[in-house]
Amino acid sequence: MTQTQASPDQPVIRASHLDLTFHTADGPVHALKDVSLDVPPGAFVSFIGPSGCGKTTFLRCIAALETPTGGSLTVNGMTADEARRARAYGYVFQAAGLYPRRTIGGNIRLPLEIMGFSRAEQAERTARVLDLVELSGFEKKFPWQLSGGMQQRASIARALAFDADLLLMDEPFGALDEIVRDRLNEELLRLWDKTGKTIAFVTHSIPEAVYLSTHIVVMSPRPGRITDVIESPLPRDRPLDIRDTPEFIEIAHRVREGLRAGYQE
Numbered sequence: 574m575t576q577t578q579a580s581p582d583q584p585v586i587r588a589s590h591l592d593l594t595f596h597t598a599d600g601p602v603h604a605l606k607d608v609s610l611d612v613p614p615g616a617f618v619s620f621i622g623p624s625g626c627g628k629t630t631f632l633r634c635i636a637a638l639e640t641p642t643g644g645s646l647t648v649n650g651m652t653a654d655e656a657r658r659a660r661a662y663g664y665v666f667q668a669a670g671l672y673p674r675r676t677i678g679g680n681i682r683l684p685l686e687i688m689g690f691s692r693a694e695q696a697e698r699t700a701r702v703l704d705l706v707e708l709s710g711f712e713k714k715f716p717w718q719l720s721g722g723m724q725q726r727a728s729i730a731r732a733l734a735f736d737a738d739l740l741l742m743d744e745p746f747g748a749l750d751e752i753v754r755d756r757l758n759e760e761l762l763r764l765w766d767k768t769g770k771t772i773a774f775v776t777h778s779i780p781e782a783v784y785l786s787t788h789i790v791v792m793s794p795r796p797g798r799i800t801d802v803i804e805s806p807l808p809r810d811r812p813l814d815i816r817d818t819p820e821f822i823e824i825a826h827r828v829r830e831g832l833r834a835g836y837q838e
């Protein structure tokens with residue numbers, strides 16, 4: 574079983590002048606343009622930008638689900654393909670995507686079964702990740718017996734189960750109401766703090782990006798470019814009411830300005 578560990582001084586994600594043009598029947602679609610970014614180990618990086626600016630495409634390049642047409646990309650020092658084979662990341666999608674005929678435990682065990690973990694290790698890992706997302710006791714339930722927020726937590730547990738250093742999350746809480754989203758944001762920060770993982774997180778929400786992140790990457794409308802990378806001065810320990818502080822409001826303002834600048838270029 575290959576588990577990759579990032580070395581302390583090597584970026585987990587390194588994109589250098591990344592470009593991606595889709596060739597479609599209607600002509601070329603330039604999705605990413607000259608995207609350069611280093612994501613250090615343990616960072617929580619949010620990607621924010623208008624619809625269609627290439628946020629998902631960038632995540633899919635990291636996961637080797639798309640192939641860039643220019644520039645270079647490494648994940649833990651490997652090519653995206655190598656990183657995929659080494660299972661260097663877990664991927665959480667907007668929809669929880671749980672198999673309805675499998676229990677929550679069965680869903681979490683599935684990738685572990687495929688990877689050839691022993692039954693004992695599958696059981697140990699499933700219990701540990703269910704505890705991490707506060708779903709202990711729900712292992713034998715089916716997805717339809719859980720609320721949307723709980724399903725999304727189960728999908729996070731599944732992505733955590735093989736213990737990759739990197740978690741890719743594509744608008745995981747976009748479909749949830751604000752109260753549930755707030756709670757899951759708090760839980761995700763706790764989980765990040767506890768596990769020390771690197772997280773790349775796509776969102777449309779400025780408060781969510783500012784609340785969660787150590788780094789906020791602001792992107793422009795298509796072709797997606799990076800217009801600003803904001804390093805957050807907020808402390809690691811963040812109660813929800815930090816959102817009312819002047820520091821928080823100032824960062825949110827800078828994100829908004831970055832988004833606006835992207836439209837004007």
Ligand SMILES: Nc1ncnc2c1ncn2[C@@H]1O[C@H](COP(=O)(O)OP(=O)(O)OP(=O)(O)O)[C@@H](O)[C@H]1O
Binds near residue numbers: 603604622628629
């Ligand atoms: N497989 C594909 N073939 C052709 N065009 C594509 C493909 N995938 C994405 N695109 C286009 O590339 C651009 C970027 O799409 P992407 O989904 O990455 O944007 P996004 O920023 O994640 O958008 P949203 O916030 O709405 O999810 C869009 O114009 C989209 O239509």
